[in-house]
Amino acid sequence: KCLNGGYSMGYDPYDYYDLGQYNQMGTIETRFGSQAELKAAIALYKSYGVSCTADIVLNHRAGGASEYNPKTGGNTWTSFAGVLSGKSKWHWDSFHPNNYCYSDEGSFGGYPDVCYSAGLAYTDTKTWMAWLKVAANAGFDSWRFDYVKGFASWVVKDMRAATGNPFSVGELWDANTTLLNTWAYNSGASVFDFALYYTMKDICNNTGGGGYLPNVFNSTLAFASKWDARAVTFVGNHDTDEIYSDKMMAYAFTLTYKGYPIIYWKDYYNYGLATGGGYGTGWGNGIKQLVWCREKLAAGGPSISILKSNDGDWIAYQSGGYSTAAPGYIVIINDNSSAWKGGYVTTSNSYLKNKTLKAYAWSSSKSGQNYAPANQFCSSTGSVQVWAAPRGYAVYSVNGL
Template structure:
């Protein structure tokens, strides 16, 4: 036999270093930090259902600073696990430096021509926009452009023979020199008298007119081509109730990419018909309003009834549903922690609102839920228990995501309940992954599927967030 050498001084130091490292890792776990940084983990792509950040809100600071503001936040959003950012409409609007972009004047002015009293848009210059997009791409984050093509705004007066009066439909003075529309390009005209809907009294674009199709999407000189040329990856279509689903379908046939439409309605059939006809996803407004009813008014049965009876997009076709808690237009849900716990652990593709993440909520809690979404949440859903205050549901797991159990508690006291999870976790120890129970908490699931789960009170002001999330121990 050979002689086993004594440990060298360097080897002893290495062992001490390793013990200290293990101790530090254990302390982090006990503190409730159960997720690694995104740079050390695999996060899903936008097309695979990854988490989206709505990177703006209504009336973001003016002065041309917003593209730089987003650019500076991208590294942190990457670490959090964000797969894509949804940016505001980038073209020069009628309101010039004050426009939020939903009043498009010159589609081909991204902050490079002096018109409407400014060179830059509210958000900055074209150069700053391109730099922001390039930064996002360096971090593997996709960029979703907000597409406003139902109407135009800010044109000059001209005589319109189709209405027998003057209309604000002369766009011949756009500084870019591209897409110089006139009255014959808007409703009514010799092609049609109207379409699905108008907005705000602005001139209503007629998408059947070949001139409009050419400049908006159906050519290599189009607005869509221009956005592609600066690096835009995907599309969010504004006010799609205002024009036919065929427009988005044809846009995507030309340019491809992930897409979602804002079809603001609670009629699930109408939303899904639009989604199937267009080839895009759709924001789940029915779910949004049911979450408000459930989490703000302690009416969880209304949410469960809608889910179980096809009253939401996500319950009918989760692959078409983009879910959200707030956006730049609407912010009615006040109890946001259970709402985010729901959309980030349930089916559908979730969006996080900028102000919730950066200003109003606990960022660490949202980061933890993003990690849970990306590492645990997969497969179909089974509701295990509900009443006015409590909701417990299980995801069955899919691929490398093992599934989870979410326990939402709207009550003012601690909640504890036995539930049967069936064979999914039977015989295993499951771990609580949010840290909301005050440390490292495991529970054993009996072979008959029964397990006792706990959820904290809903009292964010005092550090209780009203939800817990469970899965196999040792994930991540």
């Protein structure tokens, strides 16, 4: 339960153990429902093999009562003795400043800034996160750590260790790939690839084709090209949704390239990008088909090598194959605003050689251009032509799958 009760999105946490079962802050249920409904939703997701990630706010706490703070010589809103769960009943010494330390890496919104070097916060938070993993309480599997710029990376490392080192991702809102790399190394967690997000924004929103497409391969401009095992790539989210043109070009890259891609639910369910409105052979050109390509053609884990990166208008890369059922693919993305782009590339993927290749996914935002490229034959040496429509892409693999 949060300070703003039934109106809160969850970023002003008050009682960590109130998931919609206590009457406080003006409501019993949270904005999203009751604890029973949360548990039922998580159980249903898991029945379909979907892991559930909790959004964890560790930087600050909100809604405490006023109490005298001997460190400041005045009153602060740091008494949580009144939480109805009766747990994590912190006082001023669990926040900055206290007798142990004055501050940490950052604060947010004027809320009391949690200190993990003194007081009860460190041990209580480990206990709470372990509680969240239990199905009788919630049943979460993994963590998204909010605003990790506000506290030390060792806090994330220790919280992960206390909960079995599950998959975790940190929201480090910065495009500096060196900073992202350092945080991922020190915390042991993955990190959102804001660098790639802003690189793709510059390319996609430049509808005249003036962006430099090979920048997506530059390890200083894309964390997925620096440390793909720790990069969580995205095209938009609830905080930032600034790619307003040719967003499918960005999805074509993140869903077929290295890293751990995520899909913004509004893009899929609200903005019509799930199927994309394609026509022709019936395969369509939306997010759903790109997911199919990643899962079916690259077994969910593409092994990427670059085939073309010396032209500002178009790039090409391949995923290695795993079997005849998952033979890999070749991706071409075209930034040009008016012309089809492509040409010969040479693949090392033996599953594609001596085969006719078909474009299983494609797209173009240009009127009259949104249709599948023609099939192409890949020679025994791996030489094959690949083509994509203006401001579009194509994903080629063995015909007949």
